[in-house]
Amino acid sequence: MTLKSLTGASMPNQPPKRRRRKTERPAEIIASALDVFADKGFAAAKLDDIARLAGISKGTLYLYFETKEEMFRAVVSTAFAADFEKMEAFASGFEGPTTQLFPIMLSNIAALAANSKLPAIAKMVIAESRNFPDLARIWHDDIVSRVLDTLTKLIARGQKRGELVAGDARLHAFSLVGPMVMALLFREVFASTASNPPDLQALALQHSKTIIHGLQGSPTTGTASGRKKT
């Protein structure tokens, strides 16, 4: 009521109080919830805040979600699956030299992280993995595992082709994306603390070069497989 008078007083043409938006509402709620959850974490997020941000009443939330947990699930599982599916499809279809994909993939991830709430959601999944095991599974299966598997296959293919050195392909995948993941979390966590957050695109470029070099082995020998790995 105070809210109404406040917004009402300053902008007479405000949208009507009771709009019917059955179709749009869930997405709007999820968007607001994402903001609040990302900012406060699951437990510290108040439904009051989510509702206010969505411009609706607290009760309305319950027309669309059974519980706060369901909202959290919706937020986490809704997001990004599509983006990473695209990335996977692109990588799978790529036929050129394996190492060409490295900077592309890293740059994509960097771009996605910069332009979305990806790091915020990652943070939440990390935080609540114990309390929401099913979300950990979803995030693992839909996002993390998908990226790791894609890269692992890519690297294995490169090894077969003789483009890349031997070694555990999955660990190589960690070598490839790990710095990106760390940087992305660093920026998220220490945003207000660190004076010098790493530049994601610069990291994508430089690390690609480094890792390509590291994984190609000695050019003098002509083949990556010419080296002996444990």
Add this chain to the structure above:
Amino acid sequence: MTLKSLTGASMPNQPPKRRRRKTERPAEIIASALDVFADKGFAAAKLDDIARLAGISKGTLYLYFETKEEMFRAVVSTAFAADFEKMEAFASGFEGPTTQLFPIMLSNIAALAANSKLPAIAKMVIAESRNFPDLARIWHDDIVSRVLDTLTKLIARGQKRGELVAGDARLHAFSLVGPMVMALLFREVFASTASNPPDLQALALQHSKTIIHGLQGSPTTGTASGRKKT
């Protein structure tokens, strides 16, 4: 207070039963708190549980800590500063070829992560960085920044010596530890989800090799500095 006088004054020779070591209490509480916080996160952790785990009553907690937040602060800031200080000292004193340090540092971190609650605390800091900015700062200054700075200096020294390729030394540091950080979080978050968690020591070894190779530049030219980096 009555208790103290009783046990102290009137029954001098009995073994101290109630009066546990005042000095050890805080550490015991912190240890219990660490377990509970690590398991549930800050908000979901109940002081009841912490007290029970510490074998004391809830009220007693407040003899040693002002608030739940203080306990959380103590938990986070107490831990690991010493370990990483040691690591830093060791690295600073090291005079041999830079790359020799890489596997040692990574192995150390891997060992520390495996034998301590390091990943659990990292998880908590990630989760609560927004709600506890000062903890983010502490963790940043005492742990993350310290490691990154140490590595950055190390790499810069290697670059000066011509052992390592050019490039932003700090980003190189991300290249070096990022995979370790990612793996460590992966294991923590997907412990019960993933069937194939990465082996930390194996990763330390393999990634060291890769990154050493990647940072040493082209062997054909004979020197790392022979390459031009942006």
Add this chain to the structure above:
Amino acid sequence: MTLKSLTGASMPNQPPKRRRRKTERPAEIIASALDVFADKGFAAAKLDDIARLAGISKGTLYLYFETKEEMFRAVVSTAFAADFEKMEAFASGFEGPTTQLFPIMLSNIAALAANSKLPAIAKMVIAESRNFPDLARIWHDDIVSRVLDTLTKLIARGQKRGELVAGDARLHAFSLVGPMVMALLFREVFASTASNPPDLQALALQHSKTIIHGLQGSPTTGTASGRKKT
């Protein structure tokens, strides 16, 4: 809404589906409400359930009733007044020996209880008498008092005629219907608990015999009035 226009506009000759008879609605609602109230009690009854059972929307309820309380009132006060009025009229017009009426009355009540929601409503009135004093009054005046008064007059007439022993006629009326009331509530309350609910018709018959005997006094003396009652 789309449905309405579709069925209304494009298919003119179909039988009216949506547009139910305005006149019958209240009765339909009351019937549904009775079911739900009887099952859950006033507070635990949800308007959602009543609406669903009535095949209408929640909002439509409010076209016919101001509040949930009004619906409850309608349910309770609508029911059974007619039945008991009939019973009263019948008893008042009966001119034969008083005791002949006893089994008839009890059987009627038993039949009514078995074939209607009478016990359920009684239960609700009992439950909500404090919260709905006016309903208690209505139920008292329309049902309970009416039955008791009828029986009391009947018994008093029998006493005057010398057919029945002396005594407080109203208490005799309790003696007459009490077992029926108790049995009816027993069945309602312990339906799912008791393995042996009393048979209402059997009780009507047996109790009639017993009470007739008890109220006729000693047959040897020839008259009931031959005995002295306090």
Add this chain to the structure above:
Amino acid sequence: MTLKSLTGASMPNQPPKRRRRKTERPAEIIASALDVFADKGFAAAKLDDIARLAGISKGTLYLYFETKEEMFRAVVSTAFAADFEKMEAFASGFEGPTTQLFPIMLSNIAALAANSKLPAIAKMVIAESRNFPDLARIWHDDIVSRVLDTLTKLIARGQKRGELVAGDARLHAFSLVGPMVMALLFREVFASTASNPPDLQALALQHSKTIIHGLQGSPTTGTASGRKKT
């Protein structure tokens, strides 16, 4: 806070705010809860009211009872089992003529009903039997069934001895207590409505006489068994 000042202002020596009464508290809470539940019914009873009546805070309730339901259970199952057990024991041990027991039993019930919350609890059990099936069972097994069984055995014994007429002994038991039950509920439900509530002791006496007479059969034949019952 207002409460404190109110009570504090008028009576300076009021009991200290935070008293420790671990042993007494449950009984105190149950007593208060009984009052509130009896007055409002389960759903309309507010924990606030119960707490206030018990002179404690809302939170304290939860130190002793898990949920509102548990409190309700405690209230219902705590009460009266002892009283009826005594009654049962007395009846079982009685060796004199069966009919002598009738007025005693009824008077006892009347006295119990008049001096306790028995009718109020009965009302609640009736009201919530659907929502709390286990309470219905407890009340049935501990109270209702116990009384009915006792009376049924008593009557059956009387029939064997030739003191009482034949017939279904259990239905006879309904004949015996039914009027008492009805009167007790009548008083409870129509307390503020009816101008002439039945006098319980008078009913106990008069109905005893009537039913003794009714169950002894025709004095002319000399024996109860001289009559034929269906």
Add this chain to the structure above:
DNA sequence: TATGAATGAGAATTCATTCAT
């Protein structure tokens, strides 16, 4: 010091009621 009973502010959830369509 230590206890644990007591507190009470706070949050999620429910649901009768309203109202734009």
Add this chain to the structure above:
DNA sequence: GATGAATGAATTCTCATTCAT
């Protein structure tokens, strides 16, 4: 008339914190 999305007051339950013992 009919709908059902939206509302928000009301209520249960939680738990960090306090304090008498």
